[in-house]
Amino acid sequence: MTSIKKALVVGGGIGGLSAGIALQKAGVDTEVIELQPEFNVYGVGIIQPSNALRALDVLGLADRCMERGSPYGPVKMCTSTGFQVAQVGTPPMGRLPVHNGISRRILHQVLHDGAVANGVALRMGITVAALDNGPDWVNVTFTDGSTGRYDLVVGSDGVYSKIRLLVLGDYKPRYTGQSVWRYAFPRPAELDTGYIFLGRQSKVGLIPMTAETMYMFVVSAEGEDPKIPESELVPRLKALVAEYEAPMVRPFVNQITDPKGVIYRPLETLLLPAPWYKNRVLLIGDAVHATIPQLGQGAGLAIEDAVVLGELVQSADTVPTLLNEFMKRRYDRCKLVVDASNTLGEWEQLEWQGQLPEGANMGALMGKTLGALGAPI
Template sequence: MPAVRNVLVVGGGAAGAAAAILLAEGGVAVDLIDLKPDVSALGSGITLQGNALRVLRQLGVWDQVRAEGYAFDTLGLRAPDPAGTLIAELTDIRTGGVDLPATMGMYRPALAKILIKRAGDAGVNVRFGTRPASLSQDGDAVTVGFSDGTTGTYDLVIGADGLRSWTRRAIGIDAEPQPVGMGIWRTFTRRPASVTRTDLFYGGPAYIAGYCPTGEDSIYAYLVEGVQDRAGLSPEEALATMRELSQAYHGPWDEIRETLTDPSRVNYTAFESHVIDGPWHRGRVVVIGDAAHSCPPTLAQGAAQALEDASVLAELLLRDAAVTEELWAEFTGRRLNRATEVVEASLQLTRWLLAHERGDVPGLMGRIAHLVEQPA
């Protein structure tokens, strides 16, 4: 018998949906709430490394993800010169196993829809447009009041509600994300035939210029700059700013730039980071994913670490007969150091770039790949 009979999951992103699916499949009654009005997700594209694909296969959605996304096994490094010269082509480690691609690019809302549909098919009660308004614990029960005036009592509450997590604050964990000094322009556009993997340009007016194929006809492209207040720009001004910043990058970027015509496809986000340094639970409430740890996307491990959190937590809750301190100690032992190492490596890359220091980028990437190829 599982350690819990009924669970509330707050947040319908990758971590929340994954935890809900696995627990429901294991016989637990699961409610999942999300403050958004529907399944659509912010952002343009997402890069999924092999260890993320391993969990998606565990969730039973790998065939759909493979059909929607774009898989590749190499990473290109290019120079910010007039030809966009290819400097190196690196073979990525297949961190999810030899039978899965090293990397998959995907349209983020497509992944969200796949996961939420899978949750519904598994029996999860999904409620959009709903947020928690109050939370109290009494022994082995957690009572939650919702924004629609209803209440529910649960054996466990899982906060997978992102960087600005309501759940994290509600249980008194003081670990707010902090800026790291960089911001990223992203766009979602047509895929030129020449783009068949991620290439990274280091140097020039941006710290990083890159792109990732997300489907047969689509890519997302991005430019990382020193963080600025871009909030006052109109959509048209944002598009013009991204196009101007991209002028220094060539090769496939020349084709990509010609497709950048839709202001609604451009967004800007400042990089932030944090890790809860210690147990991620208080009583019968636990936070996972971006609520527990976040990092700049320099290693493309954000979604992977969130999915690993969900997989390990569900494994322990379905394996054990009760929620004990031993269960929480094992969860902390399996997740805290691993997530912290990934976050620190992601931050090290940003520190090298901000200092214009030539660090061992391939070596750092290889070290993290070898870490995460072992299941969490």
């Protein structure tokens, strides 16, 4: 057991709330601070593969996610006309399904409630103004003028992390050339699992969120300048989806009507070189390994980071040993996902231009990478 008694987690997203729960469960008095004055999570869903559920199970939250979400099996990969060509997914793990689809808002509520129930102190609308990061403790000055001394600070403040800038330097995520469009719908009865339809210049996913709801994602290449004005979101998304003749996809075209319901986002990637810590500050989640969602793994990796941290607080003798072990257990696994996701994104774009290199086998890369994630963390 390390000497860590008091920790600060910066960022109340999926990774930060998970880290708060994992640390508190490990006996560490933990505060989570969140920049936003209140949570304002956007209203589409997220894919939770079995390895993410396995990590949530350690936090005591997998069952709650499945009750409030929608467990499903492997994703059916189909042509744009609806013909199934393959199926993919992480290996099933014990009683856990291959996937759970869940609304992001509900997931946040589950994590927030879990944090509160475990005794995590949550402070909203506040961040770090300055850090004095010594070998034995971190003195923190907050933006409201208050101060605190912590044995460990965990930066989980996302892809544009301020803690990363303060502690590790100036790293920027890279735009990959692709964007994702998402939209929530009532769930049709025939949506029995997750589906991905492969089009000529895009792909469409249909993902269950609850028994009554689902969301669609569309991945497209939006070129050098991916910004799209709100007035164009609905017509452009409709045009992308209209390419698909699959009977499961067609009915959605006319249901895309609300520009506020279109969650559009250019895709960025970032993998920081090891180590992801300095003295007593450790970075986790998208702050150090932001992956594009080709394998649906970003949030799962952030939750796994939290679980490994919680375990090491209890098993490592010293803080340097903990941090060193953390990197050993996390770096290669996160790199595997970030690299494979980037390759898949590049191959998709080449395929849409009719230039997929010979030997580029997306199904094989997905299967191999997702299969490897069945290994214990």
